[in-house]
Amino acid sequence: MSTLDGVNVALGVSGSIAAVKTVELAHELRRQGASVKAVMSGSATGIIHPWSLQYATDNDVVTEITGRVEHVEFCGRDGWADVLLVAPATANTVGKMAAAVDDTPVTTCATTALGAGVPVVVAPAMHEPMYDHPGVLDAIERVKSWDVEFVDPRIEEGKAKIATEEAIVLATARAVGERPLAGRHVVVTSGATSERIDPVRTLTNRASGRTGRAVAKACYVRGADVTLVHDGPDVPYATVAGVESAADMxxxxxxxxxxxADALVSAAAISDYTVDASESKLRSGxxxxxxxxxxxKLIDTVREAHPDLPIVGFKLETGGDDEDLARVARKTLERVDLAFVVANDAGVLGSDETRTLFVREDSATEFRGDKTGLGLRVADELVTELEE
Incomplete structure (x- = not known):
């Protein structure tokens, strides 16, 4: 399962140098299940040849509006596109979108999409002084007020660089899909924690954090505001709380x-043991x-402080069959009064594919697939819990 399965994306490319990034963006959209058709402004065609996007999308590229009324064909009320993604969007393009100026294929598609109620996502890219211009900021706020999703640029080297492909893809999925978690705040823990032995050594484990990050992404796509608690970098889909040890987490x-918070998903592999750390490096040899x-136990501590909070637990075991795994998971389920437990064997650590059991009081259902699919399954099960 991918985040954009079956979604038709009209990709509007305007004349920023970041247009060179759109070939890989188109590939990533397709890898996530989308069909993509590109629309280019005249300025964009001077930066990247339409043939590049024709190859990347496997579709003809629109570079002018003709008698076929391509803007209506793509973005009208009964048009092909499920979402219009303008990436990159220059200051010029954003200003024209705000003023309903239609003098390029991209801005004409944008006006049509906004009038037809087609979701629109905008990924700005320009020099930082242009991004900071009061008129540009006003235009962005005005367009945002029309429920357009903006993917904030990365401010680096005096430039407002286009957001990462991951951020753009996830924002597109969030814009086009149902948002049953809208207005909800979900806290997700992810990855390993580590306990200091001395200033250079730690006790830790093999958890990669991919499952927790997949859950956080899925909750974001389903509309939630997400806090990700992990020992890792900032991410575009969540507010990150950086931690190291089990106590920190x-x-x-x-x-x-x-x-x-409305719910906690405890997907991290939290250290079971700690040690009094030495202030100086221990001698080797x-x-x-x-x-x-x-x-x-983190979930016990949180449950004691918040008796009514929905908590999703993860249980990792080695050996045994599904019956043993479900029995162990139910002990935790009952002890902490969890919403449900996602249980799996340690053999899936670090792998692309996974197999888990979703364990409840009276059922244990299997999931097989990749981490993205597992994250979406957790988010959807959480929706059911919160609705109840």
Whole structure:
């Protein structure tokens, strides 16, 4: 399962140098399940040849509006496109969209889409002083007020660079899909934590964090405001709380929940043991014994502080069959009063494909697929919990 399965994307390309990025963007949209047709302004064709996008999309490229009324064919009320993605969008293009000026194929498609109620996503790219111009900022705010999704640029080297492909794809999926989690705040934990032994050594585990990030992305696509608690970089689909240890993660989750969370998805592989860290580097070349102390269970701590919060747990085990896995998961389900538990075998750590059981009090249903599909399944199961 992919985030854009079956979605028709009209890709509007305007005359920013970032137009060179659209070939790979088109490929990524298609990798995520979308069909793509490109529309280019005259300025864009001076930067990237239409044949490049014809190859990338496997469709003819619109470079002028003809008697076929391509803007209506693509973005009219009964048009082909499910969403118009303008990427890159120059200051000139955003200003014209705000003023309903239709003098390029891209701006004509934008006016048509906005009038027809077709979702529109805009990914600006320009020099930073242009992005900071009061008129450009006013135009952006005006277009945003029409429920257009903007994908914020990356401010680097004096330029407002186009957002990453991942950010644009996820914003497009969020714009075009149903948003049953709109208005909800979901906290997601992800990846491994680590416990300091000394200033250079840690105790940790093999968890990659891919599952937790997939859940966070899926909740974002379904409309939620997401807080991702992990030992990793900032991401475009969530507010990140950076942590290192199990204690850090627990404290950050409690802070995020206190701010008004509607649910917690505890997908991280949190350290089960900690150790009193040495202030100086331990000498190597000799045997060493560490006294390990058990860390408090995050979900137990959160449950004690928030008795009514819906919590989704993850359970990782080694060996045994599905019956054993479900039995162990139900013990945690009952002890902490979880909404449901996603249980799997440790053999899936770090792999692209996964197999899990969704364990509830009276059922255990199987999921097979990639991490993206698992994330979407978790988000959809969470929707059911919150609706109930």
């Amino acid at each position: 627990t404290a950050s989750v409690l802070d995020a929940v206190e701010s008004g 000799r045997d060493l014994t560490l006294d390990l102390a058990a860390t408090p």
